[in-house]
Amino acid sequence: MPKNPPESMQHHLRRRLNAHAAEHWPRLARVHVRFRAGFAYVEGELKGGERLPLCRLRFTGALHTWGFALYEAGNGGYRDTTFPNGLTAGSAEEALDRAGDLRLTPHPPGGPGPTPVPAGLVLLVGPPASGKTSFVRTLIAHGRIDEDAVISSDEIRAELLGAAPTGTDPDTDSETDPDEVDARIFEERDRRIVARLAAGQTAVAxxxxxxxxxxxxxxxxxxxxxxxxxxLRFTPDLDLLLRQNAERGRTDTTAADVRAYAGVMARHARPGQLLAEGADAVHDVPGRLQGATPAEAAAHFSFTRRTEVPGLP
Known part of the structure; x- marks a missing residue:
């Protein structure tokens, strides 16, 4: 069985990773490292106390060179991974950054290049007035995604109901069951998402x-x-959410609604839970709280438009 590194080296690795996290990953309160059979298992502890498996380092006999495997939430295991430079071994700090980019949140704007988003399903996660619509409109305006890539439930609702009052069928001017309306909206949304994913294209929900x-x-x-x-998570604090909701001038979402959605987000949409549910990557979108404009937030991501699908031109 492979041996663990000496105790002095274990202590040095923990100290280095925690120092690097303190400088580059402010969402982490601490990095935990446990050793077993020549491997170092690295977990990140978030400020709220939640712990996320990040990666596994393989001891190569040298303090500054480690093999690297990413934690995969889908199967609860680890997959050997290369570093961005294509090498199979590198520094522990590089491994932490690579795992953090995929498992935590991206570096702040101005960091090392845009965060890549592969062609596939992109879920925007955030309360009303958190900046989702401004973000996607900027992506479209700057040519980063196609307009048809965005599947908006609000826009589908407007298409189905037109200018009729909420809960009214525009064709008959009669009251409709809200649950029935929602079912129609979700059915149409799902149909559009299926069409894009089947073609290997990105669908932004x-x-x-x-x-x-x-x-x-x-x-x-x-x-x-x-x-x-x-x-992609949108996480303004509650005061900012309420201000942004007031600035929108909409009457269909009250301050109480915003508070309720924000509460659900805080309880049920933390990065660790999203990864456990099956997300391949979770990133926080910078906003006004971080001093970022929609254009700066959009520039923080690079979207792949399409993947190759067998049988399609």
């Missing part, structure tokens, strides 16, 4: 998606096409 039930339905669709799932 623009809705709140703060509950596990809402996300599970969409993740199940992505799995039918073996499409990667990327979740």
């Amino acid at each position: 623009e809705s709140t998606n703060v509950t596990p039930q809402a996300r599970a339905r969409l993740i199940a669709i992505a799995r039918r096409f073996d499409a990667p799932v990327t979740m």
Whole structure:
């Protein structure tokens, strides 16, 4: 059985990783490292106390060179991975950054290049007024995604109901069952997402998606096409959310609604839970709280438009 590194080396590795996390990963309160059979298992502890498996380092006999395997939430195991430079071994700090980019949140704007988002299903996760619509509109305006890539539940609702009052069928001017309306909206949304994923194209689901039930339905669709799932979280604090909601001037979402959605988000949409549900990557989108404009937030991500699908031109 492979041997663990000496105790002095174990202590040195823990100290280095915690120092690096303190400088580059402010969401981490601490990095935990446990050793077993020549491997170092690295976990990140978030400020709220939640612990996330990040990666596994393989001891090569040298303090500054480690093999690297990413933790895969889907199967609870580890997959040998190369570093960004293509090498199979590198520094522990590089491994932490690589795992953090995929398992935690991206570096702040101005960091080392845009965060890549593969073609597949992209779920926007955030309360009303958190900046989701401004973000996708900027992506479209700057040519980073196609307009048809964005599947908006609000826009589908407007298409189905037109200018009729909420709960009224525009064709008959009669009252409709809200549950029936929602079912029609979700059916049409799912149809559009299926069409894009089947063609190997990105589908951006623009809705709140703060509950596990809402996300599970969409993740199940992505799995039918073996499409990667990327979740982009919008996390302004409550005061900023309420100000942004007031600035929108909309009457269909009250301050109480915003508070309720924000509460659900805080309880049920933490990065660790999203990864456990099946997200392949989770990233926080910077906003006004971080001093980022929608254009700066959009520039923080690079979207792949399409993957090759056998049988399609």
